[in-house]
Amino acid sequence: xxxxxxxxxxxxxxxxxxxxxxxxxxxxxxxxxxxxxxxxxxxxxxxxxxxxxxxxxxxxxxxxxxxxxxxxxxxxxxxxxxxxxxxxxxxxxxxxxxxxxxxxxxxxxxxxxxxxxxxxxxxxxxxxxxxxxxxxxxxxxxxxxxxxxxxxxxxxxxxxxxxxxxxxxxxxxxxxxxxxxxxxxxxxxxxxxxxxxxxxxxxxxxxxxxxxxxxxxxxxxxxxxxxxxxxxxxxxxxxxxxxxxxxxxxxxxxxxxxxxxxxxxxxxxxxxxxxxxxxxxxxxxxxxxxxxxxxxxxxxxxxxxxxxxxxxxxxxxxxxxxxxxxxxxxxxxxxxxxxxxxxxxxxxxxxxxxxxxxxxxxxxxxxxxxxxxxxxxxxxxxxxxxxxxxxxxxxxxxxxxxxxxxxxxxxxxxxxx
Ligand code: UD1
Numbered sequence: 151x152x153x154x155x156x157x158x159x160x161x162x163x164x165x166x167x168x169x170x171x172x173x174x175x176x177x178x179x180x181x182x183x184x185x186x187x188x189x190x191x192x193x194x195x196x197x198x199x200x201x202x203x204x205x206x207x208x209x210x211x212x213x214x215x216x217x218x219x220x221x222x223x224x225x226x227x228x229x230x231x232x233x234x235x236x237x238x239x240x241x242x243x244x245x246x247x248x249x250x251x252x253x254x255x256x257x258x259x260x261x262x263x264x265x266x267x268x269x270x271x272x273x274x275x276x277x278x279x280x281x282x283x284x285x286x287x288x289x290x291x292x293x294x295x296x297x298x299x300x301x302x303x304x305x306x307x308x309x310x311x312x313x314x315x316x317x318x319x320x321x322x323x324x325x326x327x328x329x330x331x332x333x334x335x336x337x338x339x340x341x342x343x344x345x346x347x348x349x350x351x352x353x354x355x356x357x358x359x360x361x362x363x364x365x366x367x368x369x370x371x372x373x374x375x376x377x378x379x380x381x382x383x384x385x386x387x388x389x390x391x392x393x394x395x396x397x398x399x400x401x402x403x404x405x406x407x408x409x410x411x412x413x414x415x416x417x418x419x420x421x422x423x424x425x426x427x428x429x430x431x432x433x434x435x436x437x438x439x440x441x442x443x444x445x446x447x448x449x450x451x452x453x454x455x456x457x458x459x460x461x462x463x464x465x466x467x468x469x470x471x472x473x474x475x476x477x478x479x480x481x482x483x484x485x486x487x488x489x490x491x492x493x494x495x496x497x498x499x500x501x502x503x504x505x506x507x508x509x510x511x512x513x514x515x516x517x518x519x520x521x522x523x524x525x526x527x528x529x530x531x532x533x534x535x536x537x538x539x540x541x542x543x544x545x546x547x548x549x550x551x552x553x554x555x556x557x558x559x560x561x562x563x564x565x566x567x
Pocket of ligand 1: 173176243244271272273274275276277278312313314315316317338455456478479480
């Protein structure tokens with residue numbers, strides 16, 4: 151995907167089916183390394199980050215084959231290498247899960263520094279702190295993170311200093327095959343943390359408390375390969391819910407877990423949307439008279455930082471002053487200048503953005519600086535009068551399966567080059 155071209159101004163209507171969760175898949179695929187056997191993972195999103203991960207697993211010695219576009223069979227029996235390197239490792243953030251997974255299986259791991267979106271500093275000190283308390287030493291040289299536990303991994307009590315999705319999952323991966331019991335306190339509670347714990351338990355692990363802020367793990371000797379289906383993507387679902395709001399449309403977002411959407415649902419209702427919830431779908435009806443609100447991003451069950459750029463785009467088109475406070479990342483408003491190119495009136499001071507609306511957006515040439523920034527531009531372009539061309543659309547393809555077909559199905563005028 152190089153460019154997305156959108157002729158905006160159409161009210162989107164109809165239903166859209168949500169794919170499997172990217173951030174769950176990116177943890178679950180490395181987790182299959184823990185079993186010397188075959189696992190089949192279903193409901194994977196058909197996106198670039200998954201393809202990078204498959205390339206990495208194959209470079210380690212796993213045999214991977216797609217049974218269809220969303221089902222991947224992974225035979226991890228013959229993985230012998232514990233060094234992951236190359237373009238694919240450097241391109242995605244989630245390659246850091248290979249540290250926990252390889253450390254768990256081989257008691258040693260070497261992984262090139264991960265890439266991913268640039269939100270300012272993305273430290274891994276809490277991952278390392280957890281590994282250290284389990285008995286591993288981590289060093290960094292020549293762009294390679296090395297961690298090894300010469301005397302094996304032993305269970306421990308770990309209190310994370312910050313609530314981190316990555317550190318919670320990585321420490322969980324390292325602890326499931328450690329000797330004895332581990333307690334992780336101040337854990338992240340995101341749906342993908344729970345999904346990864348569910349997979350590991352199905353593989354034979356003994357993990358309790360995922361979804362709360364204390365996770366207790368009793369180490370086991372061995373894990374087995376399993377068949378597992380990934381949860382729906384909370385962020386993709388949220389993006390289509392906002393698409394209904396920003397176009398004054400009426401969209402039913404299907405194949406989701408509505409409870410995962412609660413923080414966004416509440417905000418959309420506060421702004422004036424009508425929202426109807428079913429067992430596995432949410433219908434959002436926008437309106438031309440939405441009002442701005444205040445949003446603060448927080449770890450789950452707070453408002454997700456990965457929907458912050460999208461709600462900011464919406465807020466720019468609504469009436470009044472909206473204040474968006476980013477509490478998770480240092481520098482996640484870099485995309486605002488691109489929204490302003492489309493006619494938004496947004497000012498940023500550090501971790502706070504203020505929207506003054508309603509702004510009449512008009513099409514222009516803009517650039518997707520990262521994945522969710524790209525999604526915000528797509529949403530703004532759907533609202534804008536005339537044609538918007540979004541460059542670096544590959545960023546959007548990292549997280550949104552078939553975005554062209556899905557938006558076309560809702561009535562958008564969109565072309566992906
Ligand atoms: C994951 C998501 C990302 C999302 C983020 C927060 C994946 C692949 N990415 O990223 O899309 O925006 O969760 O929901 O799942 N921190 C430290 N030390 C650490 C680790 C994190 O200080 O060792 C800080 C970070 O700087 C940040 C906060 O903790 O301020 C949350 O980061 P974390 O939850 O770890 O994000 P990721 O797992 O990298």
